[in-house]
Amino acid sequence: MKIAVFGTGSVGQTISAKLVSMGYEVMIGTRDVNEARSRTAADMYGNPGFATWIISNNKVKLGTFADAASFGDLLVNATSGGSSVEAIKSAKTGDLKGKILIDIANPLDFSKGMPPCLIPSLSNTFSLGEELQKEFPEAKVVKTLNTMWCGLMVNPVMIGNGDHVNYLCGNDSGAKNTVKDLLKKFGWKEENLLDLGDITNSRGTEAVLPIWLRVWGATGTGAFNFRIVR
Amino acid sequence: MKIAVFGTGSVGQTISAKLVSMGYEVMIGTRDVNEARSRTAADMYGNPGFATWIISNNKVKLGTFADAASFGDLLVNATSGGSSVEAIKSAKTGDLKGKILIDIANPLDFSKGMPPCLIPSLSNTFSLGEELQKEFPEAKVVKTLNTMWCGLMVNPVMIGNGDHVNYLCGNDSGAKNTVKDLLKKFGWKEENLLDLGDITNSRGTEAVLPIWLRVWGATGTGAFNFRIVR
Numbered sequence: 001m002k003i004a005v006f007g008t009g010s011v012g013q014t015i016s017a018k019l020v021s022m023g024y025e026v027m028i029g030t031r032d033v034n035e036a037r038s039r040t041a042a043d044m045y046g047n048p049g050f051a052t053w054i055i056s057n058n059k060v061k062l063g064t065f066a067d068a069a070s071f072g073d074l075l076v077n078a079t080s081g082g083s084s085v086e087a088i089k090s091a092k093t094g095d096l097k098g099k100i101l102i103d104i105a106n107p108l109d110f111s112k113g114m115p116p117c118l119i120p121s122l123s124n125t126f127s128l129g130e131e132l133q134k135e136f137p138e139a140k141v142v143k144t145l146n147t148m149w150c151g152l153m154v155n156p157v158m159i160g161n162g163d164h165v166n167y168l169c170g171n172d173s174g175a176k177n178t179v180k181d182l183l184k185k186f187g188w189k190e191e192n193l194l195d196l197g198d199i200t201n202s203r204g205t206e207a208v209l210p211i212w213l214r215v216w217g218a219t220g221t222g223a224f225n226f227r228i229v230r
Numbered sequence: 231m232k233i234a235v236f237g238t239g240s241v242g243q244t245i246s247a248k249l250v251s252m253g254y255e256v257m258i259g260t261r262d263v264n265e266a267r268s269r270t271a272a273d274m275y276g277n278p279g280f281a282t283w284i285i286s287n288n289k290v291k292l293g294t295f296a297d298a299a300s301f302g303d304l305l306v307n308a309t310s311g312g313s314s315v316e317a318i319k320s321a322k323t324g325d326l327k328g329k330i331l332i333d334i335a336n337p338l339d340f341s342k343g344m345p346p347c348l349i350p351s352l353s354n355t356f357s358l359g360e361e362l363q364k365e366f367p368e369a370k371v372v373k374t375l376n377t378m379w380c381g382l383m384v385n386p387v388m389i390g391n392g393d394h395v396n397y398l399c400g401n402d403s404g405a406k407n408t409v410k411d412l413l414k415k416f417g418w419k420e421e422n423l424l425d426l427g428d429i430t431n432s433r434g435t436e437a438v439l440p441i442w443l444r445v446w447g448a449t450g451t452g453a454f455n456f457r458i459v460r
Contacts, residue, residue, distance in 0.1 A: 117354045117433070124347045124354065124440070160459035167441075196444045203347070204444035207437045210354070211397075214426045214434035215458060226456040228445060229390035 004029055004072025006065055006087050008036050008050045010043060011104060011150040012078035013057070018154035020059045022185060027061035028054075029068025031087065036062065065090035074100050074178075075139070081107030081128045082119055085135050100175045101139040102182075103129050103202075104146045104153065106209050115213035118206065129202025133171065141199055142170035142179045147208040149222035156187045156225075164225035167194050169201035194228070234259055234302025236295055236317050237309035238266050238280045240273060241334060241380040243287070245306055248384035250289045252415060257291035258284075259298025261317065266292065295320035304330050304408075305369070311337030311358045312349055315365050330405045331369040332412075333359050333432075334376045334383065336439050345443035348436065359432025363401065371429055372400035372409045377438040379452035386417045386455075394455035397424050399431035424458070 002025045005016045012028055019026045030036040030050075040049040047053075054062055061071070069075065069091030079087045084105050088096070107122035122128050129143035144166060145153045156162040166188055170176050180193055196204060208226075216222050232255045235246045242258055249256045260266040270279040277283075284292055291301070299305065299321030309317045314335050318326070337352035352358050359373035374396060375383045386392040396418055400406050410423055426434060438456075446452050 112355055120354060124350060125342060164459040194445070194448060196448050201444050204441040207440035210437035211434040214431050215424070218424060218426050219458075219460070221460060224458050224460040227459045228449075228454050229394040229457045230449070230451060230454045 001025075002027070002071055002073045003076065004068035004074070005076045005078055006068060006084075007078035007080070007105070008039075009078065009080070010045060010047050011153075012076075013047075013050070013053050014150040014154055015076055015078055015104070016060045017057055018186065020057065025061075026059070027063050027068045027071040029063055029065040029087070031065065031090075033062055033064060066092055066095070069095040072099065074182075075102065077101060077103045077105050077132065079105055081105045081122065082109070084128060085131060088132070088136060096136050096139040099139055100172075100178055101132060101136065101141045102145075102179055103132055103141055103143045106146050106206055108209065115210070115217060118209065123206065124203065127200070127202035127206050129169065129199050129206070133199045140170065140172040140175035142168060142172070142175050143199060143202045143205060144168040144179060144183065147205055147212065148225045151223060152225055154186050156189075156192070159223060159225065160227065162187055162189055163192060164227045165192055165194055166225075167196050167201070167205045169196045169199055169205065171198050231255075232257070232301055232303045233306065234298035234304070235306045235308055236298060236314075237307070237335070238269075239308065239310070240275060240277050241383075242306075242308035243277075243280070243283050244380040244384055245308055245334070246290045247287055248416065250287065255291070256289070257293050257298045257301040259293055259295040259317070261295065261320075263292055263294060296322055296325070299325040302329065304412075305332070307331060307333045307335050307362065309335055311335045311352065312339070314358060315361060318362065318366060326366050326369040329369055330402075330408055331362065331366065331371045332375075332409055333362055333371055333373045336376050336436055338439065345440075345447060348439065353436065354433065357430070357432035357436050359399065359429050359436070363429045370400065370402040370405035372398060372402075372405050373429060373432045373435055374398045374409060374413065377435055377442065378455045381453060382455055384416050386419075386422070389453060389455065390457065392417055392419055393422060394457045395422055395424055396455075397426055397431070397435045399426040399429055399435065401428050 107119040337349040
């Protein structure tokens with residue numbers, strides 16, 4: 001299976017590297033390929049620039065968002081939430097049709113200081129997950145993995161024997177089952193995958209960010225997640 | 231110590247009964263005492279009406295919000311978030327001065343269907359905790375306990391050996407320490423009390439509700455909480 005990952009930030013890099021290590025063909029999509037290849041400056045978290053990363057991860061193909069949408073049988077949105085719609089709109093007509101779009105992005109708004117808030121128009125009574133499903137009805141959007149640091153997304157056993165929660169939601173049960181199978185290959189246990197229902201539940205999982213960011217601030221580590229205790 | 235609890239719903243009842251069982255003098259405050267004493271209908275969760283509850287919990291004093299504010303050395307806000315300011319404004323001048331106000335309420339908006347969203351003006355870039363501190367600067371607001379079902383607030387060992395998280399935030403360190411001491415008497419362990427910092431962090435803890443409500447919906451039980459796994 002060919003997988004396209006939209007977004008060249010640390011989340012897109014982490015997911016792409018993991019998928020390649022599992023034997024998938026992966027193309028990472030970006031707005032401007034030449035700009036991405038020349039991005040040597042470290043990101044805001046101190047990770048090396050994309051230009052450095054793509055050299056050491058040379059099995060990952062690099063293309064435009066449109067190239068990636070054509071390439072992938074399965075699509076992953078790892079762009080910043082505020083520009084996700086614009087990025088995926090680059091896809092040529094028909095290239096999203098029937099494809100699963102795993103949305104792991106969050107609609108963060110950094111314009112009002114730190115920690116970021118959520119983009120008002122994409123929170124509380126709406127969400128990024130819903131917006132993507134509305135804008136791209138031919139795709140099957142499954143929201144998952146957005147409630148944690150990217151290192152844990154692809155390696156959940158790093159902490160607590162992997163026993164912490166990962167939510168899924170989306171309107172298509174078959175698509176959610178396919179995504180669950182992929183998540184299990186990442187190391188997620190069935191009992192820690194909680195299907196919340198349809199895509200409107202993105203309002204809940206994206207609302208994890210305001211508390212996630214503050215726990216991160218108070219504890220000094222992003223390598224944590226929440227377990228549901230009953 | 232005398233404690234006033236604002237609000238006669240299931241949260242106010244649960245907190246009041248626990249405090250009385252611990253030996254505190256407790257007054258529960260309401261808008262209209264006669265109306266509360268005549269409320270026999272069960273609430274939306276099937277709990278008996280307040281009129282029934284107050285008869286079997288006759289050590290709990292009942293008064294107006296103003297009576298309760300005068301009575302309590304320590305105050306607890308368990309009203310519905312959208313009417314908390316109005317309720318506490320009933321306090322006579324000086325009756326909040328220097329007192330700790332523990333805010334366990336959430337600014338839920340039931341007007342847009344279920345599950346409720348957050349009141350837009352009290353979420354994302356603001357919060358109920360902040361609004362209370364702003365409206366009542368003479369009180370020391372400590373936000374805590376609002377991220378779980380009330381049965382767990384006062385009996386955390388009911389699940390998972392009590393190992394799940396309870397957040398605190400507020401601008402006054404001394405007030406937070408006093409509240410921590412009370413929480414420990416409820417059964418909370420020091421290591422599970424996470425101080426997030428000042429009262430602006432209410433934006434994070436109140437944002438737990440959108441995911442809490444959906445986990446409740448997906449699992450069918452409110453007797454759960456989140457543990458931070460590191």
